[in-house]
Amino acid sequence: MxxxxxxxxxxxxxxxxxxxxxxxxxxxxxxxxxxxxxxxxxxxxxxxxxxxxxxxxxxxxxxxxxxxxxxxxxxxxxxxxxxxxxxxxxxxxxxxxxxxxxxxxxxxxxxxxxxxxxxxxxxxxxxxxxxxxxxxxxxxxxxxxxxxxxxxxxxxxxxHPLIDAIANRTQVDEYTFRKEHQLNDKPIIALLPGSRKQEIKKMLSVMLSVVKDYPDYQFVIAGAPSQEYSFYQQFITTKNVTFISNKTYDLLSVSTAALVTSGTATLETALFKVPQVVCYKGSWLSYQIGKRIITLKFISLVNLIMNKEVVTELIQGEFNEKSLKKELDSILDPYQRTKYFLNYYELEKELGGKxxxxxxxxxxxxxxxxxx
Known part of the structure; x- marks a missing residue:
């Protein structure tokens, strides 16, 4: 055929x-x-x-x-x-x-x-x-x-095919991964700013604005396979930031928390059981049009599937340095993290298996x- x-x-x-x-x-x-x-x-x-x-x-x-x-x-x-x-x-x-x-x-x-x-x-x-x-x-x-x-x-x-994609991947050894990408022993906060140039431009600078407030963590940008490192370089103006291209699943498997642009990546992050803050910011015109025709309570797949707020969504004006720091503090709090794991396991059941x-x-x- x-x-x-x-x-x-x-x-x-x-x-x-x-x-x-x-x-x-x-x-x-x-x-x-x-x-x-x-x-x-x-x-x-x-x-x-x-x-x-x-x-x-x-x-x-x-x-x-x-x-x-x-x-x-x-x-x-x-x-x-x-x-x-x-x-x-x-x-x-x-x-x-x-x-x-x-x-x-x-x-x-x-x-x-x-x-x-x-x-x-x-x-x-x-x-x-x-x-x-x-x-x-x-x-x-x-x-x-x-x-x-x-x-x-x-x-x-x-x-959902992501369950298969994640289950069938070759497991990464954390020690080897850190050594290969010159990462230190600090806990990792993954940054997933999207795959298209337009969204990376709008997302990454704000994500990186909180790096200075977390010296005990290291931030790692998940580079999309469709973009070169040279494009990301213009946004990386502080220390404690590493860039790794086309290894998002490996990165999520060793991460403590993640800042994630709304889209499929929010579900991928959840299936790796990583507490996250969901972020979105579009052009003014796109946002004005979108909010008038989109009828949903949530934008992230995680919340839509569970029909409740499992992960915090910072949308448009709410996506700023102050709010991002507040929500990142929350998902790093040991007492808050347990509820994410429990909800993520329920989410996987809802998705229907392999x-x-x-x-x-x-x-x-x-x-x-x-x-x-």
Whole structure:
């Protein structure tokens, strides 16, 4: 079978690569053509366009890059038409993927969606388009399955692929890790400022503003694979800060606490059982638009899944040095930390256990196989 997969960022590349491996087990003749990144490319097949070339964050940033986005959409349609896949698999990345899905359905391609667009957070009217243009939807958050039921759309809850990604990783020895990256014996506070340049610019300076207040700890920036160290250098103006690229899971496994930009990283941090402060700051325009259309009580996946405030969220104006120091003090307090661990264990239960990639691959292959 020929599979055309479209992922739009680092997390999509990770989940796409694991899905590809699972599909290879189901279909020994699987052929892949995809939009993704290095991890998907390492599995095999043909990379059409790397996610680094189209990583735009926020409403304002998308508008500024609208011409290049439309060119990419046009390229994608032409490439799919030439490849003639047996199925198109969309991974998150709704702004791009829902446009392709509409066209693909009109062209009679089979359309499957892995990791739902966040219609449960804003613009729920998109559900009708999804029902019309997506043959099968695989969701990774339990409350999303319930959300779609309200619209008479049956989806598959497959569990969260991060559980597998973390469980299957090679365990790191803390002594070796510290020695390899020239870290001292002080407890580590991890800084996860995001993966896109726009968000790193807005997040990292504020995160680093508290370093001077914690001489008994060392701060380590988790560098995204999509960015070079030279980009981060401009923000590092104090001592007691180390930079480690593309080793986020290893870093979290040895960290005492973390300051984390809202997104998938908040859930990753929780699954490593690291107390965290969730941070978010967008452009003024993006924030003004977002707060008018997003209907959720929380922005972090941890709080959304648990339906209560498990981790503190510092959003926009609240994300400042004073508030960050106050919340960091709290998660470093031994008496406060126990509640994080208990909530994190409950969170993992809610996510449905291991096997998301394998479950999804089996369902996709069964749906498109001519023998079924």
């Amino acid at each position: 020929k599979y055309y997969i479209i992922a739009g960022e680092a997390s999509g590349d990770l989940h796409g690569s694991n899905l590809m491996k699972a599909l290879q087990k189901e279909d020994v003749h699987a052929e892949f053509r995809f939009w993704g990144g290095d991890l998907m490319q390492s599995v095999g097949g043909t990379l059409v366009k790397h996610y680094k070339e189209r990583a735009f964050m926020g409403f304002a940033e998308v508008l500024l890059n609208i011409n290049s986005i439309f060119k990419a959409i046009s390229l994608c349609k032409k490439d799919i038409a030439a490849y003639k896949p047996d199925v198109i698999i969309f991974i998150d990345n709704s702004g791009f993927n829902l446009r392709i899905a509409k066209w693909a359905k009109e062209q009679k391609f089979k359309t499957h969606y892995y990791i739902s667009p966040q219609v449960w957070a804003s613009r729920a009217n998109r559900v009708e388009k999804i029902k019309k243009n997506v043959d099968a939807m695989y969701v990774i958050l339990p409350f999303v399955e319930d959300f779609y039921k309200k619209y008479n759309y049956n989806v598959h809850f497959v569990g 096997g998301a990639s394998e479950k999804t691959a089996k369902l996709i292959y069964k749906a498109i196989s001519p023998n079924t």
